[in-house]
Amino acid sequence: MAVSMGVPARALDYADPILPGLIPDEAELTAGVRIEPGKSYGFFTDTTLCIGCKACEVACKEWNALPADEVGLTGNSYDNTGRLSANTWRHVAFVEKIGTNGKRAAEMAPFQSNWLMMSDVCKHCHNAPCLEACPTGALFRTEFDTVVVQQDICNGCGYCVPACPFGVVDLNEVDGKAHKCTLCYDRLKGGLEPACAKSCPTDSIQFGEVPDLVEKARARVEDLHGRGAVDAYLYGAPGEPGATGDLGHLNAFFLLTDRPEVYGLPTAPTRASNRVAPALGAGLATMAGLTLAAIALFATNRFATNRRR
Amino acid sequence: MPQDSAVRPYAGETYYGCPALKASPFGWKTAGYIFLAGLSGSAQILGTVADLGGGREKRNLVRNARGLAIAGTVVGPALLIGDLHTPSRWYNMLRIFRRTSPMSIGSYILTGFGAFSALTLGADRLGLAGVARVAQVPAAVAGTGMSVYTAALLSATSTPLWAASPRLLSVRFGASAMASAAAALSLGERLGGRPEGAETLDRVAMAASAVDLVASVAAEREYKAEGVAGPVEEGPWAPVEKIGAIAVGAAVPLVCHAINARRERPSAALSVLGSLAILAGGMALRSAMLHAGNRSATRPRDYFRFARPRPALDHRPAPDRIAR
Ligand code: SF4
Numbered sequence: 202m203a204v205s206m207g208v209p210a211r212a213l214d215y216a217d218p219i220l221p222g223l224i225p226d227e228a229e230l231t232a233g234v235r236i237e238p239g240k241s242y243g244f245f246t247d248t249t250l251c252i253g254c255k256a257c258e259v260a261c262k263e264w265n266a267l268p269a270d271e272v273g274l275t276g277n278s279y280d281n282t283g284r285l286s287a288n289t290w291r292h293v294a295f296v297e298k299i300g301t302n303g304k305r306a307a308e309m310a311p312f313q314s315n316w317l318m319m320s321d322v323c324k325h326c327h328n329a330p331c332l333e334a335c336p337t338g339a340l341f342r343t344e345f346d347t348v349v350v351q352q353d354i355c356n357g358c359g360y361c362v363p364a365c366p367f368g369v370v371d372l373n374e375v376d377g378k379a380h381k382c383t384l385c386y387d388r389l390k391g392g393l394e395p396a397c398a399k400s401c402p403t404d405s406i407q408f409g410e411v412p413d414l415v416e417k418a419r420a421r422v423e424d425l426h427g428r429g430a431v432d433a434y435l436y437g438a439p440g441e442p443g444a445t446g447d448l449g450h451l452n453a454f455f456l457l458t459d460r461p462e463v464y465g466l467p468t469a470p471t472r473a474s475n476r477v478a479p480a481l482g483a484g485l486a487t488m489a490g491l492t493l494a495a496i497a498l499f500a501t502n503r504f505a506t507n508r509r510r
Numbered sequence: 511m512p513q514d515s516a517v518r519p520y521a522g523e524t525y526y527g528c529p530a531l532k533a534s535p536f537g538w539k540t541a542g543y544i545f546l547a548g549l550s551g552s553a554q555i556l557g558t559v560a561d562l563g564g565g566r567e568k569r570n571l572v573r574n575a576r577g578l579a580i581a582g583t584v585v586g587p588a589l590l591i592g593d594l595h596t597p598s599r600w601y602n603m604l605r606i607f608r609r610t611s612p613m614s615i616g617s618y619i620l621t622g623f624g625a626f627s628a629l630t631l632g633a634d635r636l637g638l639a640g641v642a643r644v645a646q647v648p649a650a651v652a653g654t655g656m657s658v659y660t661a662a663l664l665s666a667t668s669t670p671l672w673a674a675s676p677r678l679l680s681v682r683f684g685a686s687a688m689a690s691a692a693a694a695l696s697l698g699e700r701l702g703g704r705p706e707g708a709e710t711l712d713r714v715a716m717a718a719s720a721v722d723l724v725a726s727v728a729a730e731r732e733y734k735a736e737g738v739a740g741p742v743e744e745g746p747w748a749p750v751e752k753i754g755a756i757a758v759g760a761a762v763p764l765v766c767h768a769i770n771a772r773r774e775r776p777s778a779a780l781s782v783l784g785s786l787a788i789l790a791g792g793m794a795l796r797s798a799m800l801h802a803g804n805r806s807a808t809r810p811r812d813y814f815r816f817a818r819p820r821p822a823l824d825h826r827p828a829p830d831r832i833a834r
Contacts, residue, residue: 277526284528294525330668336614337602356602357595359535360613363667363807366817368531377595445819460518465525465810467817473666474610476676480665481612484658484680487721488555491688492654495559495714502710503565 209233228394234409236389238344243384243452244398245414246320247421248464249433250405253318257291257397257406258282264385264396265290285321287373290382291397292321294464319455319464320397320406323348323369323382324437327449330473331381334364339379346411346452347384355379366448366470384453411452415439418456425456432458436466446471520818524810531668533807536593536800543589544660544796547620548687549694550582551656554627556691556714558650560707561643571707574698576631576642578691579649582656583624590620612663619659623652657687664803670738670816671806672799678729682722682795686759689718690792693763693785700782709770712781715788716767723760737815741802751798759791 211229228234236242261267267288275283278295285292296317299305329348332340339355342348350361350370357377361370370381385395393399398408407414415438425433437443437454442461444450446469461468524530557575560568591600604621608614626649633641661683665676672679692715699708733739742751766784770776806812 275526277528280526296525333608333610334613334666336606336608336611336617337599338606338608339602354599354602354605355596356599357597358593358603358613359595360611360663360667362532363534363669363672363803365532366668368529368807371532372535372595374595442819446817460520460523462520462523462530462810462814463525465528465530467530467814468520469817469819470668471673471817473668473673476665476673477610477612477615477662480662480676480680481615481659483677484661484684485654487681487684488552488654488657488688491685491714491718491721492555492559494717495556495688495692496563498710498713498717499559499563499568502706503563 223391226392228392228408231399232394232408234394234413236345236392236394241346241411241452242389242409243325243347243411243414243454244322244395245407245409245418245454245456246322247405247407247418247456248317248319249425249430249456249458250403251293251318251320252403252405253279253293253295253316254402255282255293256400256402257320258289258293260396260400261291261382262289264388265383285323285369285371285381287371287380290322290380294319294321296459296463298459317459317463319457320401321464321466322397322453323384324367324443324454325382325384325452326366327444327452328447328472328474330364330366330448331361331370331379333472333474334360336360343386343389345384345386345389347386347389348381349383349386350379350381352376352378352380364473366446366467366473382453411450415450415454418454421456430458434458436461442468443470445469447475448472520814522811524814527810529808530810530813531670531807533804534667534669535595536804538797539589539593541793541796541800543586543593544683544800545690545793546582546586546589547656547660548658548683548792548796549690550579550586550627551623551653552687552691553578553582553695554623554630554646554653555650555657555688556695556711558646561646567704568707570702570704571695571699571711573634574695575691576627576634576646578694579623579627579653580631583620583627586620587624610666612659612666616655616659616663619652619655623649623656626652654684658684664799668813668817669803669807670736670809670812671733671741671803674736674738674816675729675732678725678732679799681725682729685718685722685725686788686792686795689715689722689760689763689788692718693788696781696785700778700785705776705778708778708781709776712767712770712776712784715763715784716771719760719764719767719788723756723764726756726760738806738812740809740812741805742798745802745805747798747802747805750794751802754794755791755798757791758787759795762787763791 280295298315339351355378394408398406435441437451439450553575561572591597603617629645661680664672692711696708696711763784766780
């Protein structure tokens with residue numbers, strides 16, 4: 202898709218503030234992407250552009266009709282959302298880097314005013330542990346290469362919850378089903394980009410085809426390094442931290458500037474299903490050994506009993 | 511290339527100490543099921559061994575074993591369905607088969623175990639000893655799965671305590687299952703006034719307890735090495751694991767049965783004490799591992815220590831295909 206000065210070509214097609222109706226392939230206007238089944242879609246979340254406005258959180262709640270989790274103050278900076286949950290599918294983390302060893306910094310680097318803000322979301326893993334754990338097939342891979350829970354099939358076993366290496370998917374105690382980000386499956390079907398990406402005013406959240414996003418993201422890292430922000434790196438892009446332990450890559454990946462744990466992310470998450478074979482193998486070998494021991498003991502006992510007679 | 515900030519060794523950073531994972535929603539019903547699945551699965555194995563190689567005087571032992579297997583297949587699914595959050599859709603467990611999911615694998619193991627165990631007991635009661643003899647073999651094979659698949663189920667998650675040592679967890683669950691079945695059947699033999707059967711079973715229990723004890727000590731070391739031992743070292747589940755599962759569940763019965771094994775006239779009291787200790791310890795092991803695991807999921811440092819780069823694992827080329 203041709204893009205001039207960062208504005209998608211079709212963006213100027215509808216200059217009139219009153220729209221005639223639904224715009225076909227609207228994502229071409231808003232994200233420069235035509236959404237087609239069979240391609241791989243995801244998010245590139247560039248945390249150096251995040252201003253912590255939480256428009257993504259609000260847009261997600263609005264579009265997906267998700268209720269508030271709790272209304273209160275966590276005491277963790279401006280983060281009163283707290284965590285991703287069954288009802289919260291975007292979560293903006295706020296890290297204030299105001300000094301070291303308990304001392305307030307007297308000088309601050311110009312970059313990001315020493316704030317780290319990051320809009321977290323389901324990573325739509327390539328080898329998704331939640332999907333691999335799901336015994337009912339409720340969790341499936343869509344035609345857009347995203348991971349979605351089918352609510353009419355989920356029976357609330359909750360096995361996807363501990364399987365996820367990022368603590369994303371969650372059970373709703375009210376309806377008894379697992380819920381998480383769908384990457385706006387319904388919007389993608391209608392040619393619309395996901396609500397969070399569309400609402401993000403700084404383009405910190407970018408929606409698109411994964412290979413294009415990875416290319417853009419790598420260029421962005423180069424650019425930042427060139428400008429002196431040498432801490433910038435990708436998390437979850439192929440071969441980078443976060444895309445470890447056989448997970449493949451993450452369709453929703455990030456540009457970070459501090460180590461992953463600072464944002465609450467693991468450096469090297471693993472693919473849970475890789476532990477099935479070792480566990481079953483060791484267990485079945487144990488059972489085989491003990492069964493042989495039992496056979497030997499019963500046979501000896503029978504022999505002894507027969508002799509006593 | 512990952513920058514310095516991502517590759518420098520982990521020094522305890524977290525996001526305000528918030529959990530980086532979600533704990534499983536599994537509670538006492540799942541712990542109870544894991545215990546019962548092991549007990550009934552291994553009982554079917556011992557019943558089959560006794561029936562095929564134990565001689566005539568093992569009739570009652572075989573019947574008890576088949577009864578225990580059925581108890582597992584009746585109460586087990588009730589516990590599992592009771593722990594679902596939409597229990598009315600339990601049947602979706604059999605909608606697909608997914609080999610990457612021990613819960614899916616286990617659903618079929620349980621179904622097969624239940625069907626063949628029911629056939630075995632039914633044929634036995636109807637006097638069709640030949641049918642029971644054949645049907646018990648697949649039931650016993652499924653019984654080995656019943657004894658250990660639950661360990662694979664816990665290990666194949668991101669919960670640090672469960673994921674840190676898949677092999678040893680499975681050895682512990684399997685050994686404890688075999689010991690529990692032998693203990694329960696031994697108690698049955700004592701109650702029925704057949705000390706000889708009890709003595710054989712106590713030796714099986716002794717062997718299983720020895721395996722359990724060795725694996726438990728090795729697992730504790732592995733948890734420490736991985737930096738995830740917190741929930742079994744401190745807090746409410748530490749004594750359940752150390753005293754309940756390891757001391758009472760493995761060490762005490764090992765001593766009781768070992769003393770008896772050396773005696774000319776084995777003591778019934780020691781045998782019963784050993785058997786009761788195994789059963790109590792088996793339940794303690796499942797409860798401690800389940801609940802301590804749930805705690806470990808909420809401890810971000812445990813997880814971040816576990817999810818550290820491991821060069822041997824992380825540079826394998828990722829397969830393009832996803833398992834469905
Ligand atoms: S981040 Fe978690 S919930 Fe999202 S696809 Fe990966 S495993 Fe599933």
